Amino acid sequence: QDARRDDATIATEDAAEAARALLAVLTGAEPDGVWSAPGRANLIGEHTDYNDGFVLPFAIDRRTVAAVRVREDRRIRVASTFDPEPGPTRPEGPLDASAASGVGVGIEIDLADLAGGEFPRDAVPEWAAYPLGVAWALLAAGVDDPVGVDIALASDVPVGAGLSSSAAIEGATASALRDVWALDLDATALARIGRRAENEAVGAPTGIMDQMASMLGRRDAAIFIDCRSLEGTPVDLGFADAGLELLVIDTRVAHAHSTGGYGDRRAACERGAAALGVTALRDLSPADLDRARELLDETTFRRVRHVVTEDQRVLDTVRLLREDGPLAIGDLLVASHVSLRDDFEVSCPELDTAVEAALAAGAVGARMTGGGFGGSAIALVHREEADAVSQSVARAFADAGFAEPGIFVVEPSDGARRDS
Numbered sequence: 001q002d003a004r005r006d007d008a009t010i011a012t013e014d015a016a017e018a019a020r021a022l023l024a025v026l027t028g029a030e031p032d033g034v035w036s037a038p039g040r041a042n043l044i045g046e047h048t049d050y051n052d053g054f055v056l057p058f059a060i061d062r063r064t065v066a067a068v069r070v071r072e073d074r075r076i077r078v079a080s081t082f083d084p085e086p087g088p089t090r091p092e093g094p095l096d097a098s099a100a101s102g103v104g105v106g107i108e109i110d111l112a113d114l115a116g117g118e119f120p121r122d123a124v125p126e127w128a129a130y131p132l133g134v135a136w137a138l139l140a141a142g143v144d145d146p147v148g149v150d151i152a153l154a155s156d157v158p159v160g161a162g163l164s165s166s167a168a169i170e171g172a173t174a175s176a177l178r179d180v181w182a183l184d185l186d187a188t189a190l191a192r193i194g195r196r197a198e199n200e201a202v203g204a205p206t207g208i209m210d211q212m213a214s215m216l217g218r219r220d221a222a223i224f225i226d227c228r229s230l231e232g233t234p235v236d237l238g239f240a241d242a243g244l245e246l247l248v249i250d251t252r253v254a255h256a257h258s259t260g261g262y263g264d265r266r267a268a269c270e271r272g273a274a275a276l277g278v279t280a281l282r283d284l285s286p287a288d289l290d291r292a293r294e295l296l297d298e299t300t301f302r303r304v305r306h307v308v309t310e311d312q313r314v315l316d317t318v319r320l321l322r323e324d325g326p327l328a329i330g331d332l333l334v335a336s337h338v339s340l341r342d343d344f345e346v347s348c349p350e351l352d353t354a355v356e357a358a359l360a361a362g363a364v365g366a367r368m369t370g371g372g373f374g375g376s377a378i379a380l381v382h383r384e385e386a387d388a389v390s391q392s393v394a395r396a397f398a399d400a401g402f403a404e405p406g407i408f409v410v411e412p413s414d415g416a417r418r419d420s
């Protein structure tokens with residue numbers, strides 16, 4: 001287990017090294033500063049954020065690093081050692097600064113062309129819409145006399161694995177530009193900027209959970225977020241004291257939220273809320289479900305039931321963590337998965353296999369995490385059983401003829417920060 005933990009730590013150091021090396025290729029110089037922001041896993045509270053509801057994610061010990069240098073002119077350039085565009089051929093293997101040769105000089109644009117108006121989505125590759133979208137959203141919010149910048153990005157958050165590599169890019173970029181442009185914006189304001197970039201520059205209709213988790217993350221804690229008030233409260237997880245570890249099982253089924261099912265589920269929730277006469281599904285409680293069943297068509301009802309019961313599960317999880325500790329939350333994690341699988345219909349055979357195999361091998365709880373349609377599952381396991389659970393899941397994938405999953409331990413970690 002210690003070896004796995006070291007891997008994650010070293011990988012983030014590699015990302016910092018790779019970002020610095022890429023900046024040196026771009027500018028021939030050292031950075032003026034280095035910022036980083038983590039990916040996230042969601043403990044519970046799925047597809048509730050855009051319904052003004054509750055979520056309980058935590059930042060993971062995998063980060064995107066932004067090495068930044070101020071320019072003499074009024075242009076912004078972004079370059080990365082990765083291609084975060086979700087797709088079936090995700091980059092594998094160690095980060096390598098020499099990958100910089102493949103990205104040339106990056107993507108460069110005049111700040112004046114970015115300020116005012118819509119984001120020029122057709123003019124930039126999709127990966128660059130994340131960092132440039134953040135710059136665009138900040139400029140739209142008002143920046144006096146912004147200086148030009150070069151931003152080199154590297155990351156060890158797996159792309160397309162449902163661990164919010166996109167929020168990590170947004171968080172690192174937003175934190176860097178906030179400081180370089182001397183903006184008076186707190187972590188929540190930067191999370192909103194990140195969501196705006198994702199919604200309007202990238203074009204993915206996501207909620208705010210991932211950006212909030214990446215900005216507000218706290219070591220050994222999850223963040224209980226009310227997605228209406230945007231209040232975020234750390235809740236101690238105490239995994240280590242309880243002898244537990246959290247495994248991520250990356251199914252290697254790539255997902256993308258700018259297409260298909262995600263927007264469809266969001267629309268169903270909005271339809272349900274309108275039909276029931278509430279601003280958002282957050283305004284319903286489990287006691288309203290009988291009325292919902294009478295008024296809604298069968299599919300919309302099941303979508304609504306997922307959200308309403310999931311909000312309640314988040315509240316119950318927070319209470320149990322505070323009163324009894326993490327060993328008590330296993331059933332809630334499993335109930336969340338079943339609801340996402342049967343009512344919200346965003347799971348897939350690989351995620352179901354991961355959850356079932358982990359539970360059969362003794363996991364305390366397991367569920368898909370993130371938007372679904374692929375990506376990752378999480379399993380809360382006794383430390384001494386972590387290897388056995390990993391092997392059981394890998395065997396179940398092989399038996400089912402699925403690609404080999406990526407399985408690794410994550411540790412709840414700190415959110416976005418300036419590193420140097």
Ligand code: GAF
Nearest residue numbers: 046047206207208209370371
């Ligand atoms: C994705 C989105 F980006 C989040 O906003 C959230 O809706 C999640 O799916 C589902 O809970 O990660």
